Amino acid sequence: MDGTEALMSIGTFARPGGAGAVRQVAPAVASAPVREEFPVLGCVLIDIERQEVRLVATDRYRLAVRALRPLSAEGGPRRVLVGASELKDVASWAGPLPDVDIEVDRRGVRLHGGRAARALPTVDETFPDYRMILDDLPAARHRIIADRTALRAAIAEAGHDGPLTLRTDERRLTLAFRGSATATLPAVCTGAPVRIAFDPGVLPPALDAGVGPDALPEISSPTRPVVVRPADQGSFTTLVMPVHEAPTAA
Known part of the structure; x- marks a missing residue:
């Protein structure tokens, strides 16, 4: 993880934005044999910056990026990696809820919905620089x-x-x-x-x-x-x- 030391609260995500984003991005993670060699490719990056949250996954041949706008946000930029299977499990839990608050700090990621809460373990790996890949794309012809x-x-x-x-x-x-x-x-x-x-x-x-x-x-x-x-x-x-x-x- 990187970013500020203070708590990062990503306010409220309205249904079905977050769960739908996970369904779109998570399939882009690598297959099991590739994950054994490159564990980071079994993860989804949560990239928080400037009132926008991006979910990113790649298997080296495909890169999926979904941008979300939370209803409210506070704190500084932060990037965390989470396992795709754990993220899909949490997304299934959050799917029926009308809205979900997400908190990120040095201890990890926590989701709050209604009176319940779920922790989302983070992964200490270095994710590929997807922003450089996007910035390096030539104009479409x-x-x-x-x-x-x-x-x-x-x-x-x-x-x-x-x-x-x-x-x-x-x-x-x-x-x-x-x-x-x-x-x-x-x-x-x-x-x-x-x-x-x-x-x-x-x-x-x-x-x-x-x-x-x-x-x-x-x-x-x-x-x-x-x-x-x-x-x-x-x-x-x-x-x-x-x-x-x-x-x-x-």
Whole structure:
């Protein structure tokens, strides 16, 4: 932990903001084998600064960030790490409550709701500098607005192993495995036509974490992280790393 020594009270979170944020971010933590080697990747960062609280998780190939605005806040900036499983457990407890107060100090994190309270253990690890990653992102050159559910279903129906390639023109988004098109969806695509490949195991969870009818991938280049966000929820952002496109059959 770092920040001021004084108690940090993050006022009141109204339902369902905090619990919903945990549901969006926690799936981005690393798998069990990766956590064994890098325990910090099994954690969620709670980053408190300037009347905003960010929940952040990453598995190195995906980075999920959800910003929350508490109803009230006091104290200085602070960053704490908590285990994803413990955070999900506390979020389930807090979900039915109309509002929850969160306190952070050197002793850890405590949540208060109604007449009950829960402690949330903290983890003494160093989380990756996600702000540097976000600040280093180049401007998007290509944007796609597509039906989130239809895109997710098309990927699942294809059922192929290996990289999934997305190709765009002005009004269509084409999905292909190893050069063979498997689905074409209507989409609004700005910028020049682009083709970019993803691990099918990484892109679908980024789509699942969104809300609303549309997904909005923003692409700077086929080799840089892609921003995937719900078109109507600017407070949630997922970065997904592309992969090398699979070679086509001769």
